[in-house]
Amino acid sequence: xxxxxxxxxxxxxxxxxxxxxxxxxxxxxxxxxxxxxxxxxxxxxxxxxxxxxxxxxxxxxxxxxxxxxxxxxxxxxxxxxxxxxxxxxxxxxxxxxxxxxxxxxxxxxxxxxxxxxxxxxxxxxxxxxxxxxxxxxxxxxxxxxxxxxxxxxxxxxxxxxxxxxxxxxxxxxxxxxxxxxxxxxxxxxxxxxxxxxxxxxxxxxxxxxxxxxxxxxxxxxxxxxxxxxxxxxxxxxxxxxxxxxxxxxxxxxxxxxxxxxxxxxxxxxxxxxxxxxxxxxxxxxxxxxxxxxxxxxxxxxxxxxxxxxxxxxxxxxxxxxxxxxxxxxxxxxxxxxxxxxxxxxxxxxxxxxxxxxxxxxxxxxxxxxxxxxxxxxxxxxx
Numbered sequence: 229x230x231x232x233x234x235x236x237x238x239x240x241x242x243x244x245x246x247x248x249x250x251x252x253x254x255x256x257x258x259x260x261x262x263x264x265x266x267x268x269x270x271x272x273x274x275x276x277x278x279x280x281x282x283x284x285x286x287x288x289x290x291x292x293x294x295x296x297x298x299x300x301x302x303x304x305x306x307x308x309x310x311x312x313x314x315x316x317x318x319x320x321x322x323x324x325x326x327x328x329x330x331x332x333x334x335x336x337x338x339x340x341x342x343x344x345x346x347x348x349x350x351x352x353x354x355x356x357x358x359x360x361x362x363x364x365x366x367x368x369x370x371x372x373x374x375x376x377x378x379x380x381x382x383x384x385x386x387x388x389x390x391x392x393x394x395x396x397x398x399x400x401x402x403x404x405x406x407x408x409x410x411x412x413x414x415x416x417x418x419x420x421x422x423x424x425x426x427x428x429x430x431x432x433x434x435x436x437x438x439x440x441x442x443x444x445x446x447x448x449x450x451x452x453x454x455x456x457x458x459x460x461x462x463x464x465x466x467x468x469x470x471x472x473x474x475x476x477x478x479x480x481x482x483x484x485x486x487x488x489x490x491x492x493x494x495x496x497x498x499x500x501x502x503x504x505x506x507x508x509x510x511x512x513x514x515x516x517x518x519x520x521x522x523x524x525x526x527x528x529x530x531x532x533x534x535x536x537x538x539x540x541x542x543x544x545x546x547x548x549x550x551x552x553x554x555x556x557x558x559x560x561x562x563x564x565x566x567x568x569x570x571x572x573x574x575x576x577x578x579x580x581x582x583x584x585x586x587x588x589x590x591x592x593x594x595x596x597x598x599x600x601x602x603x604x605x606x607x608x609x610x
Contacts, residue, residue, distance in 0.1 A: 229353040230266055231468040233477075234259065235274035235397070235434030236451040238313065240287035243488070243514070244544055248453065249286055250511055254485040255452045256294045259465070262480065263302050266467060269350045271304050274434030274449065275311025275362060275397030277319065299329035305348065306331045309361040311397040311434055316361055337363040339370055341383040347390065353470050354390040358383070358428075362397045362435075381424055391473050394425065397434040401425075401442035422446055429475045430468055439464050439479065452482050457490040457516040457545065486511035489541070494520045495528075502535045516545035523550060524580070550580060568598060 237255075241248045263271060278287055298304055308331065310316035316335030323333055334344060337360070348355045360383060368379040384394065401422040422443035425431045431446035438461060439450030449466050451459075464479040487509050493501050498519060507513075515536055519528075533543045572594055576586045586594075 229270070229348075229350040229355060229470040230268045231270040231272060231355075231393070231430075231470065232259075232263065232266070232268045233272045233274065233395075233430075233432040233447065233449045233466040233468060234452060235432075235449050236276040236311070236437055237273070238276055238279040238451060238455060239291055240283040241279040241455060243455070246514060246544060249290065251453045251485045252287075252290060254510065255482060256290065258483060259452075260294065260297055260301065262465070263298065263304050266480075268302070268304050268467075270348060270355075270357075271298065271306045272395050272432045273306065273308040274395050274432050275309050276313045276434060277308065277311070278314055280313060281315035281318065283318075295326065295329060295331055299331070304330070307346075307357060307359060307395065308333045309359050309395055309397055309434070310335045312362045314362070332359075334359045334361045337361060337367045337383075342386075344383055345386055353473070355470060356386060356388075356390045356392045357395065358386070358392065359395045360384075360397070377420070377424065380420070384424065384428075391429040391470060391475055392427070393430045393432065393468075393475075394428045395432045395434075396420075399435060400431075400433055400446060403436045403442050403448065404438055404440055430477065432466070439466075445475075447477070453485070454488050457488045459488070460490070484509065487513040489513055489515045490518065491515060492518045492520075495522065495525070498532065499535060502532070502539065505539055505541065507539055507541070513541045514544040515541050516547065517543060518547045518549070520549050520551060524548075548579075569595065 237252065238248075239252055262268070277291060283291075295306060298306055306329075308319065310319050310333075314335070318335075319333050320335035326333060332346065338344060344360055345356060345358050348357055360380075365376040368376045368383075386392070398420055400420040403419070425443055425446050428445060431443065433442070433446060433448045436448040437451040437455055437459065438448065440448050442448065447466055450461075450463060452463050452465070454460070454463065463482040463484070465482060466477050467480050468475060468477045487506075489505060491498075491501055491505070498517070505513075505515075517532055519532075521528075529543075529546055532546070536543050569591075572591075573586055576583070576590075
């Protein structure tokens with residue numbers, strides 16, 4: 229039996245003004261070809277299919293078109309759990325239709341632990357799959373338990389009749405984040421200890437975007453495309469093989485459709501460093517320039533844009549840093565004592581140390597925006 233583990237697609241994701249749909253489409257085409265080439269029996273999608281609970285129509289079309297193609301062009305069964313970015317109800321809504329296409333979805337945590345187990349049989353191989361979507365602590369503590377981890381163990385425990393595989397969208401073990409995840413106050417359970425996962429023969433994790441192994445048999449597959457400029461590690465999926473009830477795994481690198489290039493330069497070497505950039509990719513590379521300057525320089529952004537255009541690249545992010553001859557030391561302990569306007573003034577002085585004060589028109593625009601925020605209506609109660 230062959231199983232493929234992927235997660236964190238974040239369909240509908242944007243990076244500044246950049247729509248990522250073309251990259252996602254190329255990934256899904258590659259993934260379909262891989263399912264066919266590797267004769268994959270089971271596809272596991274470990275959460276965060278979409279980037280928001282209300283994804284754009286284009287993303288929904290991309291997702292359901294992919295599921296249809298998997299159903300019609302392969303013999304692969306697809307199992308999906310919701311992540312913290314997904315709407316579990318949205319994913320589960322077409323369940324009765326998806327069942328006929330060999331697709332099963334777990335969108336929300338059921339009060340009945342056995343609802344999250346299913347057995348998969350392919351030829352001579354059988355596998356018990358436990359699928360736990362993103363959850364919050366209160367969903368585990370319905371029956372008055374006082375410990376979320378103890379309650380979670382009830383979901384993860386089943387009499388062993390075959391190799392057991394867990395698919396889970398959560399923080400677990402000592403992970404290394406990629407920087408593009410939402411990891412603060414995720415659910416009330418900061419991180420699931422790997423000890424309670426060790427009885428599984430494989431743990432297919434979602435939520436962290438950097439591919440990594442966090443336990444003897446526990447893996448984050450990571451996101452299929454880089455979601456921020458600082459994600460420089462290659463992306464991959466994990467191919468799992470079960471033969472004679474023994475499970476092994478290997479990573480399969482995902483071709484990079486569009487490079488995100490983060491370039492740190494100064495006013496003397498930026499041309500040289502741009503000229504040295506590689507230019508081969510199927511989609512236009514996007515560049516973030518982190519530029520150190522001694523003082524503001526008119527027209528420099530246009531010069532950089534033109535140099536990148538000659539390389540068939542596009543400037544997506546420009547981050548100048550100005551180094552003053554006598555930069556004033558600022559005490560971060562005062563931040564909580566300052567008003568919003570004072571914080572803005574401090575920030576401007578830090579970015580432009582040679583400027584005497586914030587320009588009047590800029591300060592006027594800032595205070596107008598601040599007033600609008602203060603007077604905006606609050607959120608409607610659920």
